[in-house]
Every structure is written in structure tokens, then in C-alpha cells.
Amino acid sequence: MLLQVLILIVSLAALVWSADKFVFGASSVARNFGVSPMIIGLTIVAMGSSAPEMMVAATASLNGNPDTAVGNAIGSNITNIALVLGLTALLKPLQVSSSSIKRELPLVLIVSLIAYFMLFNSHFSFLEGAILMVGFFTYIATLLVVTLRRAKTAPVDDPMILEAEQEVPEATTTGMAVFWLTVGLIVLPLSASYLVDSAVFIAKAFGVSDLVIGLTVIAIGTSLPELAASVMSIIKKEDDLALGNIIGSNIFNILAVLSLAGLIAPGEIDGAAVSRDAPYMVGITVFLLVLCFSRKKGAFRITRLKGAALLIAFIAYQFLLFGQAS
Numbered sequence: 001m002l003l004q005v006l007i008l009i010v011s012l013a014a015l016v017w018s019a020d021k022f023v024f025g026a027s028s029v030a031r032n033f034g035v036s037p038m039i040i041g042l043t044i045v046a047m048g049s050s051a052p053e054m055m056v057a058a059t060a061s062l063n064g065n066p067d068t069a070v071g072n073a074i075g076s077n078i079t080n081i082a083l084v085l086g087l088t089a090l091l092k093p094l095q096v097s098s099s100s101i102k103r104e105l106p107l108v109l110i111v112s113l114i115a116y117f118m119l120f121n122s123h124f125s126f127l128e129g130a131i132l133m134v135g136f137f138t139y140i141a142t143l144l145v146v147t148l149r150r151a152k153t154a155p156v157d158d159p160m161i162l163e164a165e166q167e168v169p170e171a172t173t174t175g176m177a178v179f180w181l182t183v184g185l186i187v188l189p190l191s192a193s194y195l196v197d198s199a200v201f202i203a204k205a206f207g208v209s210d211l212v213i214g215l216t217v218i219a220i221g222t223s224l225p226e227l228a229a230s231v232m233s234i235i236k237k238e239d240d241l242a243l244g245n246i247i248g249s250n251i252f253n254i255l256a257v258l259s260l261a262g263l264i265a266p267g268e269i270d271g272a273a274v275s276r277d278a279p280y281m282v283g284i285t286v287f288l289l290v291l292c293f294s295r296k297k298g299a300f301r302i303t304r305l306k307g308a309a310l311l312i313a314f315i316a317y318q319f320l321l322f323g324q325a326s
Contacts, residue, residue, distance in 0.1 A: 071214020129262020
């Protein structure tokens, strides 16, 4: 058991590290081929924080554990809002003025409701997974088209987009970029495989379901990049990016991560995901929208008190999970 716990911890660390190297390598290759930093920031860098979730979901589904993949997607969304954003706001209140974030906040709720509707019958089909994946590519394409069209008519002044552009890693030689890209592509699936195997072993040893492991240990572990990115953003006084990372990650988790469970391992899923977890994900998303609501047309603030409320919601969810498991 101690060995499996050690493997779990090392695998999580390797997963996060390799995702960072993958993003660095892919971003550098793109810059060396003339892709603008703005496009790289909105695509490769934005998707990089969800790379661990995507790899875990794909690996778990291929291994016949779709509940782990579903739990990872739902649990990561709950963790991002309640834990990551809660801790970030406790460290420093956020003042957000980005029009992009204000447009995408309702979108997070919409895709969460769509996911809940798809899972409602405790069956996740290949067609439903395909619909979500098509939605993912449509979302990326629309984001790029709208941003580039506005950039042609006027300078980009959206704080979140400007901050995302600044987060693009500095270019390096193409050879070094390809090296780190290759390292990321090799270590990502290997670490995800060891992570899923050790998590399933631990779950069986303690009599906990694959779903709960995906919702807790794996979800928290794969949300570490979002936590690191949010903390670094407030240190750099990039409040819009701190919230933008979480919103973008949650959209990706539904459209690109959850979809993999349906595409790779369609079939029945744990009923608790429908009766308990998906509703909590929708509820915490609605709670975020309420906290962000402002009558003023300018920036809205996520205060320390609001951060504490989110953190309490996360702790309450953990009690709910393990209380039912026990």
C-alpha cells in the first residue's frame, strides 16, 4: 500500500511536470514557425493546464475505468472553482474587468448543464461524447475567429487576452523545443497510466469507488497546474488571467475531458455521478456566477469573504463524499 501511495504521488508530480514541458515545447515550436503569441496563448497555453485531466481521462477509459474519467472531469471543475479560486481569493481579492471572462462565465454554466443532461440517465454514449468534442473544437475556433477579427479593427485591449499573450513561454531553438515536446509526449501518458493504476489499487483496498477517487485525489492532483497558474497570476497582478484560467479549464474539462469517456468507453456510469456530483458541479458554478454578479458595468470583485465561502463549499463537498462512502 505504501508503495502504491508513493507511485501515486510521484505519478502526479510527473504528470504536472510533463504537461508543463509539453506546453513549453509546443509553444516554442509554434513561435518558431511564426504563430502569433496571442494565438498560442489562447490555444496551446490555455489547453496546457487541462492536459493532465485529458491524459488521465483517456488512460482510465482505455483501462476500462470510465467512472474515474467522469469523476476526474466533474471533480476538477468543482476543485477549480471551490478550492483553487477560493484559495486564490483568500490570498488576494480579485478585481476582474475582462469582457471575455464576462461572456464565458455563462458558457461555463451552459456546458455544465449540457453535461448533466447527458449523464442524467446514468449512461454516457459515444454520440454524446462526440457532441462534446465537436463543441470543444467549435469553441476554440469561435474564440480565435472573434479575437482575430477584433484585433484587425482595433488594438486588443481585453486584459485577459493580453495577459494570456504574456504567459507564452520565451522562444527557444527548434531542436530544444522539439526535445521538450517529445519528453512531454512520452512522460504524460506514462505518468497518467501509473497514476490511474495506483489510484484504482488504492480505491479497491479501501473499498472506495473509482468515481470517488477520480473526484478527490486525482481531481485535486490534476488541478495543481490551475492552482499554480492562479497564484502566479495574482503575484504578477494579473487578476483577469487568474479567473480566466479557471473558466477556460472548466470549459475544457467538460468539452475535451469528459467527452473522452464517451468516445473511448461508452456505457453505464456510476449513478452517484448523476444524483450527487454533477448537480454539485452545476450548483457551485451557479454560486460562482452569483458571487461574480455586479450591478456596475465595470470590474467585479471576488473578495476574501467570497473566497472563504467557496472554500467552505469545497470542504462541505469532501464531507459529503466521504460521509456517503463510509
